[in-house]
C-alpha cells in the first residue's frame with residue numbers, strides 16, 4: 095500500500111472516531127418536513143431516517159428520482175424542483191399549500207466543476223450564477239413561496255441549511271474553489287440574516303451545518319457514511335434548539351467561524 099493510501103486510512107480512522115457516537119437522539123415525529131436534494135447523499139439518508147421516525151416528508155429532486163422511487167411510504171411526497179431555475183416552482187408551491195411545513199432541511203448543492211475549472215483563468219460565469227442559484231439563493235425562493243402565500247410560518251419551527259466549512263471566510267487557508275466557496279459563504283450570510291429575521295417574526299430557529307467529509311454523489315470518497323451524517327443531524331435537532339439559532343456548526347454542534 096502506498097504512502098498516500100496509508101495516510102488516507104489514518105485520517106479516515108481519526109475522523110470516524112471523532113464523529114462516532116453510541117446513541118443518537120431521534121426526537122422528531124409527526125412533523126411535516128421539506129428536504130431538498132433528496133434523491134442522493136445526505137438528503138436521501140435524511141429522507142429515509144425521518145420517514146422511519148413517523149414523519150411526513152416532502153422530498154425534492156432536480157431531474158431524476160431513481161432512488162426516491164424505491165421508497166414505499168405513504169408519508170413520502172416526491173416533488174420535482176430544479177433549484178437553478180427561478181421560475182420552476184409551481185409544483186413545489188402547490189404541495190406546500192397542501193402541507194404546512196414544520197421543518198426544512200436544505201440539502202441541495204453542487205460543487206460547480208473541478209478545482210481546475212474553478213481557477214480564475216477558467217471561471218465560467220454562467221455556471222457561477224447557476225451554482226449561486228442552487229446553493230445560495232434558492233432557499234430564499236422557498237421562503238418567498240411560503241411567505242407570499244401566507245403559508246405555514248407559524249408552523250415553521252426549524253430551517254437547517256446544509257453548508258460547508260469551505261464557505262467559512264476565516265477558515266479558508268487554501269484558496270481556489272471560487273464558485274463553491276462563494277456560494278456557501280453567501281448561503282452562510284443568508285442563514286445568519288434569516289436567523290434574525292425569521293426568528294423575530296415567527297420564532298423559527300435557523301442555522302447552518304457543515305456536514306463534514308461525507309460519502310455522497312458530490313464526494314464519493316468521503317470518510318463518513320451519509321447514514322451516519324443523517325443520524326448526527328437528527329441527533330442535533332432532537333435537543334434544545336434555541337441556542338443553535340444563528341449558528342454555523344459541525345455535526346457535533348461545535349461552532350465554526352463564519
Ligand SMILES: NC(=O)c1ccc[n+]([C@@H]2O[C@H](COP(=O)([O-])OP(=O)(O)OC[C@H]3O[C@@H](n4cnc5c(N)ncnc54)[C@H](OP(=O)(O)O)[C@@H]3O)[C@@H](O)[C@H]2O)c1
Nearest residue numbers: 131134135136156176177178202203258307308310311312
Ligand atoms: N459530501 C460532503 O463531503 C459535503 C461536505 C460539505 C458540504 N456538503 C454539502 O452537503 C449537501 C448535500 O450534498 P451531498 O454531499 O449529499 O451530495 P449529493 O449526493 O451530490 O447531493 C446533492 C443533491 O443536490 C441536488 N441538486 C444539484 N443541483 C440541483 C438543482 N439544480 N436543483 C435541485 N437539486 C439539485 C442533487 O441532485 P442531482 O443528483 O440530480 O444532481 C443531489 O441530490 C450539499 O449542499 C453539499 O454542498 C457535502
